[in-house]
Amino acid sequence: MSEIESDFYTERLKKQMDFALEIDKEKNIFRQTHLSGYGRNENDAEHAWHMAIMAYILKEYSNEDIDISKVMLMCLIHDIVEIDAGDTYAYDEEGKKTQKNRESMAKQRLFSMLPDDLKEEFIKIFDEFEESATPESKFAHAMDNLQPLMLNNSNGGRDWREHKVSAEQVYGRQGRTKEGSETLFKLTDHIIKENIKKGNISNN
Amino acid sequence: MSEIESDFYTERLKKQMDFALEIDKEKNIFRQTHLSGYGRNENDAEHAWHMAIMAYILKEYSNEDIDISKVMLMCLIHDIVEIDAGDTYAYDEEGKKTQKNRESMAKQRLFSMLPDDLKEEFIKIFDEFEESATPESKFAHAMDNLQPLMLNNSNGGRDWREHKVSAEQVYGRQGRTKEGSETLFKLTDHIIKENIKKGNISNN
Numbered sequence: 001m002s003e004i005e006s007d008f009y010t011e012r013l014k015k016q017m018d019f020a021l022e023i024d025k026e027k028n029i030f031r032q033t034h035l036s037g038y039g040r041n042e043n044d045a046e047h048a049w050h051m052a053i054m055a056y057i058l059k060e061y062s063n064e065d066i067d068i069s070k071v072m073l074m075c076l077i078h079d080i081v082e083i084d085a086g087d088t089y090a091y092d093e094e095g096k097k098t099q100k101n102r103e104s105m106a107k108q109r110l111f112s113m114l115p116d117d118l119k120e121e122f123i124k125i126f127d128e129f130e131e132s133a134t135p136e137s138k139f140a141h142a143m144d145n146l147q148p149l150m151l152n153n154s155n156g157g158r159d160w161r162e163h164k165v166s167a168e169q170v171y172g173r174q175g176r177t178k179e180g181s182e183t184l185f186k187l188t189d190h191i192i193k194e195n196i197k198k199g200n201i202s203n204n
Numbered sequence: 205m206s207e208i209e210s211d212f213y214t215e216r217l218k219k220q221m222d223f224a225l226e227i228d229k230e231k232n233i234f235r236q237t238h239l240s241g242y243g244r245n246e247n248d249a250e251h252a253w254h255m256a257i258m259a260y261i262l263k264e265y266s267n268e269d270i271d272i273s274k275v276m277l278m279c280l281i282h283d284i285v286e287i288d289a290g291d292t293y294a295y296d297e298e299g300k301k302t303q304k305n306r307e308s309m310a311k312q313r314l315f316s317m318l319p320d321d322l323k324e325e326f327i328k329i330f331d332e333f334e335e336s337a338t339p340e341s342k343f344a345h346a347m348d349n350l351q352p353l354m355l356n357n358s359n360g361g362r363d364w365r366e367h368k369v370s371a372e373q374v375y376g377r378q379g380r381t382k383e384g385s386e387t388l389f390k391l392t393d394h395i396i397k398e399n400i401k402k403g404n405i406s407n408n
Contacts, residue, residue: 049253069273186212
């Protein structure tokens with residue numbers, strides 16, 4: 001940088017822009033879920049986008065009052081750690097053993113690219129999501145469950161069939177949706193039961 | 205739907221879920237911009253995700269006070285109309301002649317899938333973005349400009365070279381970033397000048 005730019009291109013702005021460019025990599029982290037219309041695998045960035053909009057249009061179904069802006073930001077950033085840690089499939093029991101540790105290292109590296117105040121804020125909101133103890137994080141988790149369930153159901157349960165997922169596994173994860181939204185869990189439960197009936201989810 | 209479900213699966217929730225599934229199609233609308241690392245073309249959904257996070261981490265550079273939640277929602281939904289209308293490249297002068305009309309029809313069809321209150325809210329925020337008259341919409345437009353500029357610059361100006369874009373064209377669009385952020389326009393101007401110097405943007 002020449003002196004001409006030094007009045008605006010501060011170390012702070014440089015850090016913000018470096019982080020903005022780094023998170024572009026999230027678009028290369030692919031999930032097991034397929035897009036509707038029997039499409040390609042979905043990536044983390046578009047999954048996060050979808051969750052944030054769904055959170056906004058479904059916010060009235062949250063069990064508790066929520067700060068919807070916080071939920072949306074939480075949805076948008078919750079998978080950034082997967083840039084380093086990779087996606088761990090919801091029913092990959094081996095992968096889940098190391099997931100916490102991999103994601104914790106990723107969190108430190110990635111959010112440390114930001115200026116300290118933003119770093120602290122993003123780590124706080126990421127941790128809040130992970131802990132799933134507040135109304136906002138419970139509702140964000142409901143979106144993290146409902147969004148792939150919706151896509152998978154629209155594709156005739158293809159992802160469940162391919163991975164030979166059992167009802168117990170699906171309820172183990174999707175059951176937690178009721179912590180965020182009783183209404184959306186009823187919808188979830190209906191969708192799961194229909195897919196068990198059709199043989200897309202195994203019942204043993 | 206059987207009677208058992210009728211207590212939760214209201215016409216309202218059905219509309220919300222139909223819309224949520226429909227917007228999945230935005231992930232199939234590809235832009236001219238390429239991902240960093242000389243990657244594939246970017247799609248609208250991941251572009252919107254990227255813009256929303258950038259808006260949050262760069263909000264301090266807005267010329268005016270902004271409601272950042274509104275900016276983020278605006279960023280997330282501003283390209284939904286392209287599901288029907290397709291992406292119009294920023295420097296496609298022919299395409300831009302019909303863009304307004306195509307997007308207006310798309311707006312009606314897509315947002316009409318939502319319950320009336322949400323339909324009105326989304327159309328209002330989409331129109332506000334399009335008119336670019338409020339502090340929030342000016343800052344959202346700054347993100348809509350800065351995000352592809354950043355990616356393109358990271359790829360050595362490949363997109364500008366491929367499309368033989370001139371400095372006049374680039375400034376015609378990117379110049380408006382200063383309405384949202386003087387600081388981010390200074391950064392933009394620096395990046396454009398560097399790319400003119402390197403011959404990535406033609407200077408005639």
